[in-house]
Amino acid sequence: MNAHTLRRCNWKFEELRPNIMGIDTVVPLLDGRHVPYVFLDNGASTPSFRHAFEIMGEFMPFYSGVHRGTGFKSILATQVYDEAHDIAGEFVGADLENNTVIFVKNTTEAVNKLAYRCDWREGDVVITTMMEHHSDDLPWRRHAKVVHVGVDDKGFLDMDELRAMFETHRGHVRFLAATGASNITGIVNPVHEMAALAHANDAYMFVDAAQLAPHRGIDVRPDDDPGHIDFIAYSAHKMYAPFGIGVLVGPKKFFAEGEPDMVGGGVVDLVETDFVAYSAPPAREEAGSPNVPGAVALAAAIHMLRRVGMDRIAAHEHQLVSYAIGKMKEVPGLRIFGPVEEHELGSKVGVISFDMEGVPHAKVAAILNAEGGIGVRNGCFCAHPYIKRLLQVDDDAAKELTDEILSGDRTNIPGMVRASFGCYNNHDDADRLVEMLHRIATGDFHGDYELHRRSGTYWPKDFDYDFSSSFPHFSFRPTTEITDFTEAS
Numbered sequence: 001m002n003a004h005t006l007r008r009c010n011w012k013f014e015e016l017r018p019n020i021m022g023i024d025t026v027v028p029l030l031d032g033r034h035v036p037y038v039f040l041d042n043g044a045s046t047p048s049f050r051h052a053f054e055i056m057g058e059f060m061p062f063y064s065g066v067h068r069g070t071g072f073k074s075i076l077a078t079q080v081y082d083e084a085h086d087i088a089g090e091f092v093g094a095d096l097e098n099n100t101v102i103f104v105k106n107t108t109e110a111v112n113k114l115a116y117r118c119d120w121r122e123g124d125v126v127i128t129t130m131m132e133h134h135s136d137d138l139p140w141r142r143h144a145k146v147v148h149v150g151v152d153d154k155g156f157l158d159m160d161e162l163r164a165m166f167e168t169h170r171g172h173v174r175f176l177a178a179t180g181a182s183n184i185t186g187i188v189n190p191v192h193e194m195a196a197l198a199h200a201n202d203a204y205m206f207v208d209a210a211q212l213a214p215h216r217g218i219d220v221r222p223d224d225d226p227g228h229i230d231f232i233a234y235s236a237h238k239m240y241a242p243f244g245i246g247v248l249v250g251p252k253k254f255f256a257e258g259e260p261d262m263v264g265g266g267v268v269d270l271v272e273t274d275f276v277a278y279s280a281p282p283a284r285e286e287a288g289s290p291n292v293p294g295a296v297a298l299a300a301a302i303h304m305l306r307r308v309g310m311d312r313i314a315a316h317e318h319q320l321v322s323y324a325i326g327k328m329k330e331v332p333g334l335r336i337f338g339p340v341e342e343h344e345l346g347s348k349v350g351v352i353s354f355d356m357e358g359v360p361h362a363k364v365a366a367i368l369n370a371e372g373g374i375g376v377r378n379g380c381f382c383a384h385p386y387i388k389r390l391l392q393v394d395d396d397a398a399k400e401l402t403d404e405i406l407s408g409d410r411t412n413i414p415g416m417v418r419a420s421f422g423c424y425n426n427h428d429d430a431d432r433l434v435e436m437l438h439r440i441a442t443g444d445f446h447g448d449y450e451l452h453r454r455s456g457t458y459w460p461k462d463f464d465y466d467f468s469s470s471f472p473h474f475s476f477r478p479t480t481e482i483t484d485f486t487e488a489s
């Protein structure tokens with residue numbers, strides 16, 4: 001099995017939508033009606049491709065432990081698992097002679113692993129950006145001094161400042177770590193230009209492709225190309241295979257030396273009571289029994305995306321975002337963050353973050369759900385510095401807010417609402433969103449939304465779900481209490 005032989009079917013663009021599991025799910029509204037759900041939180045996690053799920057299902061009768069078993073099933077599973085690595089590497093154009101593909105849980109684990117595995121020196125610096133998800137910021141802070149390149153008012157990276165930072169920290173920069181696309185504005189960074197800068201300064205380039213991989217074709221370019229991306233990571237749950245696996249690609253030689261971050265079974269060639277010989281990567285970096293079904297599903301999802309064509313997906317999403325933004329601009333009091341002009345939209349993936357004058361972001365999100373059957377996300381999206389910059393929260397206000405939040409009151413927590421589109425969303429989805437936004441902006445909603453101060457969330461009074469009719473397998477506890485706020489992607 002490889003990317004070309006996984007299944008010789010040519011997926012067509014029109015087949016994407018019916019291939020989405022749950023595309024017809026109907027959800028209850030506050031007024032008792034049931035409507036088809038519009039899912040616009042693909043930036044957090046996408047639904048599964050049916051194809052990925054089915055291929056995983058076809059594999060399951062052969063499921064077995066890999067690498068050490070001698071039976072038929074184990075031999076088959078081992079081949080499948082190993083080839084899934086190749087498929088995940090080919091997806092980003094990696095030269096698999098010199099690079100290894102390591103399976104991890106997700107992008108967060110990939111960055112933590114990479115940061116751990118670097119042979120840091122005293123005074124090392126990592127340049128990252130103000131637009132990073134915390135997952136491409138906090139792991140580096142544990143090992144090196146981290147500096148953040150600024151962004152302009154729209155959220156675009158300040159390339160002049162990046163150049164200046166390389167000058168300021170000349171000789172000390174080990175990594176330039178940047179997101180391929182922002183999870184808030186959708187802005188796509190010029191990663192190859194950035195990589196060339198990094199290499200000219202003897203630094204590695206790492207790209208967090210969590211938000212890029214589902215939306216754009218990626219080519220890390222040959223290893224000797226100045227714009228080559230040295231390391232790249234992405235998550236399967238954001239690209240239609242949500243079964244607990246992520247990918248880290250990087251030079252074999254980088255991982256061939258030193259101690260893996262996690263040790264135990266699977267990472268060694270030999271163990272004496274006083275001696276350990278670690279295996280070559282990727283085994284060296286994948287301690288314990290791996291997620292073989294997740295790897296199969298990822299390979300199948302990649303296969304489907306590639307067969308449809310990442311260019312077609314990018315073109316469709318561009319057209320959809322352009323349509324949605326055009327309509328959203330007509331909603332009174334709605335402010336969109338990031339690029340909104342037609343000529344800028346080519347440098348943005350399908351993520352649209354916004355707020356609405358006079359209506360808290362959490363309340364907008366709650367109404368979209370309870371009265372529109374539309375799933376979005378609100379808050380700070382694990383990128384607090386970027387949100388603060390885009391909302392122009394000054395230091396005094398930020399200090400006051402911090403005190404408030406630490407005292408357990410999130411009433412005034414800054415944030416936005418995010419509608420994030422996937423390859424299968426269509427104009428009807430955008431229309432449903434825009435129609436509800438008009439209703440919210442003009443006060444045409446019916447619920448009495450109560451604020452839960454501790455979580456900063458809103459919920460309509462006297463409304464609760466009966467999940468047992470949707471998913472009868474668990475015995476749900478009755479809940480009128482809104483769960484505590486924990487922030488995710």
Ligand SMILES: Cc1ncc(COP(=O)(O)O)c(C=O)c1O
Pocket residue numbers: 043044106107108109133135136179181182183208210211235237246488489
């Ligand atoms: C840009 C970006 N980087 C990293 C992550 C972390 O991804 P994961 O939760 O799969 O580790 C996310 C998640 O939303 C993201 O949007």
